[in-house]
Amino acid sequence: VELPGCKGIWTVYHKSSRGHNADSSRMAAYDDEYHAYLIISLEARTMVLETADLLTEVTESVDYFVQGRTIAAGNLFGRRRVIQVFERGARILDGSYMTQDLSFGPSNSESGSGSENSTVLSVSIADPYVLLGMSDGSIRLLVGDPSTCTVSVQTPAAIESSKKPVSSCTLYHDKGPEPWLRKTSTDAWLSTGVGEAIDGADGGPLDQGDIYSVVCYESGALEIFDVPNFNCVFTVDKFVSGRTHIVDTYMREALKDSETEINSSSEEGTGQGRKENIHSMKVVELAMQRWSAHHSRPFLFAILTDGTILCYQAYLFEGPENTSKSDDPVSTSRSLSVSNVSASRLRNLRFSRTPLDAYTREETPHGAPCQRITIFKNISGHQGFFLSGSRPCWCMVFRERLRVHPQLCDGSIVAFTVLHNVNCNHGFIYVTSQGILKICQLPSGSTYDNYWPVQKVIPLKATPHQITYFAEKNLYPLIVSVPVLKPLNQVLSLLIDQEVGHQIDNHNLSSVDLHRTYTVEEYEVRILEPDRAGGPWQTRATIPMQSSENALTVRVVTLFNTTTKENETLLAIGTAYVQGEDVAARGRVLLFSTGRNADNPQNLVLSGSYGPLFSSVQIDFASHFFAICSNSFVFVFLFSFLRSLFIIGNV
Known part of the structure; x- marks a missing residue:
């Protein structure tokens, strides 16, 4: 399918039977529920497709906003509603029917300041909240009411009063009966917005957990707020510098003794990364996610204006304030200073950086920012995130590690989303820069x-x-061939019928024809050794084949030496003489043992024996030798046309 000018794609859920009294036995499992709609944002319009057995366009029969491009779409209230956000508003839909229409006008403090032209740039959804990043550097918070399935618009007072322009923001949903971030603050559960329980996909209660907002300012600082109260619980100055470890600024000021260590690690992280002026650097995209697994920890991702991707993983750090009391006056004063820090802050939260730049860095294009990070929780049983752009790649989470796998086909990817329906089980959809949509x-x-x-x-x-x-030797035997130009008379002189012992008759050829050149493939086996320092591989030895002899296979075999009564690992090469249809085919088995030169260990010494294959066996058909197998010290030789099978032992 061709979709020129595609800006983004999203899949959403909907089931009309979902509700407080829904029969859970009739509801599909949460992960097995099929998507209902595919929303495609183009440059000047939006398309809506049903994702049933077939992808059917229903743009004209739904209440979605289709007169302009969509910024983001997702589900709210336990998938009972769909939210579609566009540049100047949002719509709440029950399936295809609109239940609420929102318009984003200027806030009270922005009235008359020219902010009426402000539009939505970024969207982050964490049920029942939606965080909007505006083009004027402000943010808006959509607060959902699960009892009525309606949404109200708020402007966080903490952000509005600071007057600091925001460059990027996101929501983080710390799910589970025991949210992870609560461990970093003894009373974090008192300050986070744990609202009324809402229905899950199966009609039962869905544990909401804690929700936080991560905000980056154009100054390069980062702050984490609880939602919906927007109390600051974590602050990092100069986040864009790319430190190896980050800690709450208030905790760093309280623990003066550890400031030197933190600053040194910060300088080290900055020195290892970029040397550009960080004052002109800012974060253009943020994401924070904790995937489901035993002992899993949150990841924090940030994309900078120069294309650098910062990846941090959170960990729990218990400092001196949590140790037992000491008579040391220095320790006592340190504990008092730490206790003065607000108890609601995530005082034990730390982040360590994981390098991803070598795989994912690319220049960020100028103009309107586009979402590059797409979180997925189940694509063929895997979880992680997909990174769109000119160098797309998969970042999958295994055992708390990120495995980066570049997607080398189809070039640049402009849009990506997950898809689960009857014909595509936990798959995905992406759109290339040429506008080609693939499922x-x-x-x-x-x-x-x-x-x-x-x-x-x-x-x-x-x-x-x-x-x-x-x-055993860490070597790679490789069969290669090189085209060589030879005079025709020389080629004919090599075509000797080995059984009869006379040359091919060439009396019918003129002297001019005999001196014409003919291309012949000359075969050889090269023994390659990888460089331990990661450099280019070296050719340690070369085994040339005879004229008209093709090397067909090379294997490592184990044979029993009847003289030494020991097993030996040898290199076996199977060959065949290609001399035309009128000459009976012959072949050889070459056996080599390898060793190092005592005077120069870099040189490889090959010693072996070889001979004609089946010299005492009459073969009256083309017997090109093409395979060697080894099993229990036995050779199995297979011939073309599967005419004969020979088992030879104790060679």
Whole structure:
């Protein structure tokens, strides 16, 4: 499907039977519920499609805002409602029917200041709250009422009174019966907005947990507020500097003794990262997420104007204020200073940085910002986030580690969302920069819990045919061929019928034809060794083949030596002479043992034996030798046309 000018895509849920008295036995499991609508934002309009058996456009028959582009869409009130946010307003919908229409005018303090032209730039949804980042540097909070499924607009007083322009903001939903951030403050549960319980997808109560707002200012500072009260619980100065560890500024000022250590680690983090002027740097996108797993911890992501992605993982730090009392007057004064810090702050919260720049950094284009981070919780059983842009990649979470896997196909990705319906089980949709929409699923048989393989370019200047791994020696035998121009008379002289013992008749060719050149592929086996320092691989030895002899396969085999009564690991090469249809085919098995030169360990010494294959066996058909297998010290030789099977032991 082609969608030129696509700006974003979202999938939303809806079921008309969901409610307080819904029969949970008839409701699908929370993760197995199908999406109902696909919302596509274009440059000047919005399309709406039903995601049933087929994707059917229903733009003209729904109450969605379709006369302009959509900024974001999602679900509220336990998926009982859909919220669609556009530049100057929002709509609350029950399926396809609108139940509330909101318009975002200037706040009381902004009246008459020209802010009536302010539009929505970013949206973050954490049921039942929606946080809006405005183009004038302010933020708005939409507060939902689960009892009536309606939304009211508020301007946080703490942000409005500070007069500091906001560059980016997001909501973080600390879910679960025991929210993680509560552990970092003894009375955090008193100050966070734990509202009325709302219905989940199965009609039962949904644990709301705690909700926080993460705000970055154009000055480079970061603050975390509880929602909806907007009391500041965590502050970081110069967040854009990319420190290796970040701590609450108020705690740093209280603990003067640890300030030197924190500053040194901060300078170290800045020195390892960028040397640009951080005063012109700001955060353009924020995201904070804790994925479901045992002992999981929140991640904090930030994208800067130069394309740098900061990734931090939270951890719990218990400082001197939590230790037992001491008679040391220095320790006593330190504890008193810490106790003066507001008890509602997340005093034990720390963040450590995880590097992601090597995989994900790209220049941020000028103009209206676009969302690049898309959180997913179940795509083929995996969880993490997808990073859109000119260098798209998957960041998957395994055992509290981020595994980064670049998406090398289809080029730049401009929009991404998850999709779960009857024809696409926990899949996804993305749109390329050329406007091509694709519906996909991750391969079920692939394992992603590992580092992405590093691509090493080895200048072979030859055609590779087969490679194997010699584990005992850490070597890679590789079959290659090189085209060589030879005179035709020389080529014909090599085509000897080995069985009869005479040359091919060439009396019918003129002297001019005999001196014409002919391209012949000459084969050889190169023994490659990886460089331990990560540099280019080195060719340690070369095994050339004879004229008209093709190396067809190379394997590492184990044979029993009847002389030494020990098993030996050897390198086996299977070959075939290609001399045309009129000449009976022949082949060889080459066996080599490897060792190091005592005088120069860099040089590889090959010793081996070889001979014609089946010299005592008459083969009256093309017997090109193409495979070697080893099992219990037995060779199995397979021939073309599957005419013969020979088992040879104790070679």
